[in-house]
Amino acid sequence: MRVFRQGLRVLVAAGALLVAGAAAAAESKSFVVNWFYMNNYYGGDVDCPEGLNPSSIDFYRREMVRLGYPKAEIDKILDGYPGAGDGRGPWVAIVVKRGNGKDDVYENPTTAPDPGLKVVQGRYAYGFNLDGRGAASPKGFEDPETGEKGVNNELYRLVGCIKSYRGGEGAAKRAAYPDYIWDVLRDRMPAWLVTVTSDNWKDGPATVTFDRALKTVVRDASGANVRLNMTYAIDPDPRGHNVVQGTIKNGVLTTDPANINFIADAFGLTPDLHFTKARVRLKMNADGTLSGVLGGYQAWAAFYWGNAGRAWTGEYLHSQDAVAIYYALKRMADANPDPKTGENRDISSAYAIEAIPAFTVSADDAMKARTGVRASRVP
């Protein structure tokens, strides 16, 4: 009869770090991130009492009116919109230079005036009380799952009334755009790994380690999810290695504030995803998978470039008005003021994490399997 368990093997295979303070009977369980997306709460119409932001054809029409195009010409320009999406539509050149008529508006958003953005005005949002002010926080939400007051998630407030960022209920919880971005991204970038070291998930201290793998995820037969129990070698690059301390209480692991960095890919996300004062809340599901929330502050400029880097394609496909988002980010950023200007440079946010059991091994073991020589011995 098999008496060993996956976690114990992982501990041996990966040489996983046991941090002082964790329980003596600690074992490590590793997971690979299956889904990672903006955790946008859906509360129905009350979230966006002013309605949703316009679709791309509508805000392009609005901008052309502002630029002085006659209605008949606008109709002609947008006839058959969006067309083949190959950049040859007559509207493309206009919207790209809709600021001053000569500069790329995505690189120079201030060349265009702020068109305004409808934002979330509801009560609930996922995340954490990042600023420590709790219920006294003037912009604080209430977390619908934990009931925590003073949740800081201005990024959700900002994007939550944009159609492509709008979450849904139940199985439709993942909003269309974050879902699409992650679905593309995870096949292109090395996998993200999570290792939890605890006393078999009993209440008490726990350590959470985030790493990047050397290879991408492998999908299962469903095509939607990552394969269970695959083995990943950990990238020794310290930029993707994070160790955070936490506590398990009533089966829920919550980490202390810390900086957490992920190395991503320049497609819809910034190449490096840095969270400051970040906290993580994780729970082990009955099927052995892990799910939870990561909340933290991130540089709003990086978020802007993650989207605006895709220029008009991101705009027209996902109805994201880059200029409106730029001004809103500047306006709604809520942390890390610039010492010279006083303007906040970071914005609070929350992301959902869904992870599947996996095995992790060190890069040394992977190198040895490949060449017979450990990486540490390669000159």
Next chain:
Amino acid sequence: MRISVSVLSAALLAASVAAAAGDAYRGPLTLRLSTAQYRQIIGDVFGPTIKAGGRFEPDIRYKGLLQVGAGRVSVTASGIEQYDASARKIAEQVVSKENRDTLIPCKPQSADAPDDACARAFFAATGRLLYRRPLQADELDRRVAIAAASTKTMKDFYTGLATGLSTMLVAPNFLFRQENAEPDPAHPGQYRLDVYSKAAKLSFFLWNAGPDAKLLAAAESGELNTPKGLAKQVDRLLASPRLEAGVRAYFSDMFGFNELAYLGKDAALYPNFTVQVTADAQEQTLRTLIDLLLNQKGDYRDLFTVRKTFLTPILGSVYGVPVVAPDGGWTPYTYPENDPHSGVTMQVSFLALHSHPGRTSPTLRGKALREMVLCQRVPDPPGNVNFTVVQDTANPLYKTARERLNAHATEAMCTGCHKITDPMGLAMENFDTAGSFRQHENGVAIDARGELDGVKFSDGPGLNRALHDSPRTPACLVERLTAYAKGRALVPDESTVTKGFELDFAAAKYRLPDLMRKIATSDALYAVTPPQVANALPTEIAK
């Protein structure tokens, strides 16, 4: 093409004679090449750059082996079309500008006119390997004439050569292993295979391929008809790395791996089971047994308890073990002592193949062990059985397969067969239908107790030990491997021969190459009795 089809019809008639004679038939055989054998021969004759694609008609399994079924299959009209399409593509590649200087032993006098001498040299050399014997004069003349006629029409020597070659590749002399008999001078009144049929039998048995040049030379010189010459060639073939292909072919046949091509699981229930798992699972078992039986020269019985195997990361995800392999490839892996994964019948290739898409089947697994490993026949279920209880895995009254089968087996008509199969299959219940380990089914702890012919055990490793220790396990291999080598089912009075092989196998500590040598050098492999109906057949077939 009319010529080929008419000759093919004659070959099929010969095959039908063998089939009609039933299991008592022990005359010369006509065996259709398997797809693997076809491709292997093309590769051997023309080299690896010549691609032989396409799918041919499915083989049929008879008495537990496709190789035995190969003597009972014909070729349909659509099958001929497939062979013809493949033949044309192969011939086109052989005469192509890239390959002609390497594969054609001469250059024509003129590129747009017939050159019978050059064509004859090519067909004689190539035909000897394709037909597994020298071409007779009329056969050679016919190919040269076809090539010349085509060259005149197309005004291209190489096109003409390709036409001649493609007709050879659809000829029954190539597509079928046609055995011929001759009087046995050592045993007056008895018959044996002629020396070329003997060479082919030997080569297909040990290499799953046609005879190479050395073996044909040994046949041509008559060396193969002497005990010493035969032993020398058998030892040469056994010492060759190509023996691995032969062993792989045998065990692929024995374990029914051709069925893996059609295997699928319910993706909603078993998302980890993909096409890649199926491919890797077959390769895992073959690598395991090649390592044990050839590389380690181990005991065949240890195949059912062996802990060392080879895994890919994909298979590791099914077995739930970490696998670090270069570029997702293969790496050795040794399970701990008494691990339930030990033994090839506890691998995905067996567990998943003998299960349903959404649930296990102790009955199918037990039946497969009885038939494949122990050579015991399990009757098919009667046509009017009610399987409702067994199939309903959501029935709250019967949460485990054992409970469902117990309820089902209360029907008297079912009890007998289930007593044969289920006690073995239930010991494999710790593996779900995809081959992953589990301890519970529907929340209930799995009871994996079982029994094999009076030997009781408490779990899968116990079943493995019982299979290892069963005298039927090596005896079955001897019987089945002998039938595989012969290409036909054994008849009852041949048990004296296999009993002798069994004793030798035991004396050789159950090492497979020793058993293969014993079979390959035995007179019994080559002894034949011409069918009584032979005289009624056209001369061409009887010969």
